[in-house]
Amino acid sequence: LDTGNLASNLMRGDRRAIAKAITLVENDDPEAARLLRKIGPKLGDAFVLGVTGPPGTGKSSFIDRLVEYYRKKALVVGVVAIDPTSPLTGGALLGDRVRMVDHTMDRGVFIRSMASRGWQGGLSAAVSDVIQILDAAGTDVIIVETVGIGQSDTDIIRVAHAVAVVLMPGMGDDVQASKAGLMEIGDLYVVNKADLPGADELVVDLLSMARDLKGRDPSVLKVCATKREGIDAVVMVLERIRSKLLSSSPSDGGREIRLRSVRGMINELAKKKAFARLGEKSNSVEALAERVVDHRLTIGDAADALLKARWRPRRAGKR
């Protein structure tokens, strides 16, 4: 594999090079790190939008509308869908993906599904690698779609510049039941399928929750994605964030948005590297487990011993 060649094709926006680079990341190929080092200097201008929400709220139709908008503005769009399809969950999301096929013939749209399983804690690191690849390939807007279930989604969202939470009427009680977690992550709350009864109540609920937040003021907007209603207002909110990001004026806060995302990426990648190191085959886990089963060691002490066998903690004050 000629990483240099792949990198330069990638940076020209070549679709096959993009696909190949993402496959390297997905396979955790050692070449992926070399490639990312090569494209590193080209990073920086893509706007990363996280879209999350429960199954069935119409995230894909919503994303479809956003893709349409950005394409009309001749922007290059990437969609990375974290697909929880697995033996244990069923393929509903795969069905969603098929609807997006409208865009697959469009050379300015790159769509990729990534499995949510099998990453051993490294999913968000892989997503941030894919974001870097799409960014380097000249993508203007990268939409990362996750289904709002479990910790890994919250981790992924941390690498985005902005987050849209897609909800729908008829989930009011659940939303009410756990305000804090919900209001923590969104810059924008989309009440999709707003032609269903209960939409206004949900908006009122969300607005009253938003009022209690300190230092943040997320938008709450009604949308009917399949009927193309309410998308203009959504796009206005998103474009305001994107223009901050692209602004060179320090007072616009674009640097702070970038820093937040980069901090998330660094942390997730460091976690993945720590994981990989712990997972290295060795006799130490075996020997420790034997001692625990023989009641000669607690699990806590065994875990400490395993960590010590892999790393020596830095002394405080020393770098």
Added chain:
Amino acid sequence: LDTGNLASNLMRGDRRAIAKAITLVENDDPEAARLLRKIGPKLGDAFVLGVTGPPGTGKSSFIDRLVEYYRKKALVVGVVAIDPTSPLTGGALLGDRVRMVDHTMDRGVFIRSMASRGWQGGLSAAVSDVIQILDAAGTDVIIVETVGIGQSDTDIIRVAHAVAVVLMPGMGDDVQASKAGLMEIGDLYVVNKADLPGADELVVDLLSMARDLKGRDPSVLKVCATKREGIDAVVMVLERIRSKLLSSSPSDGGREIRLRSVRGMINELAKKKAFARLGEKSNSVEALAERVVDHRLTIGDAADALLKARWRPRRAGKR
């Protein structure tokens, strides 16, 4: 807090002490580690069964039947349900839990839900702490229920002595679509709601997949949990594994089952500790993020630098 007193009440099987101990773990209270050290020597005889499967396959009714069986044998049972209820998923599982209320008046059954969110990679470590607490309190059978979505469930399952995967007819295609992942984890495949059309086809599918496995021979059983049908056969499979676990004869393989679970616990706890260390507040992430945004550092190098700032890798060959 008098940890010594709590530990001795716990080891007498006092329910309030159990609840208090689990709360310590859930709050990541430093006392939890001290408590676990104290109860460490008492560990060892509980049989840990993981039950997983997609939403709606009737895991809770199935677990209800198992609880009934073990209670008839006068065994003390603990059920730990990992509850993915969150603002983004809805409360279906909470509804499931209510059905289990039948058992809540029974002093020999301890039921506890644990939220699946907010653990920052430490959920399975927390579950293995809870297993240790229930074990030390004299619980004979600990059932850990997870919904089969996402990596964290697979991690949790790793600490169990046996795993039952609950499926139902009408999911055949999805099951087929990803054989490998499904067949990796189960010791027992339960085709629940077996009175629905398609049950036999699902059994045939699962059996043919099982035939391809090397060195493992999972059971496939039809069950109708709500009608109490097929439970006897399930229980026979589980009791065979439990008697291996409790056997002192080395040829029964009980020690190997224990070691597998303990290795899982050690690894998950070590991961959690590594995570916690990475998450410690420091200026290093801030400074690294600044350099990445200024194109002076790649994210990969920043992650390496962060890891190095927290740990010095052990030299090979040195312990």
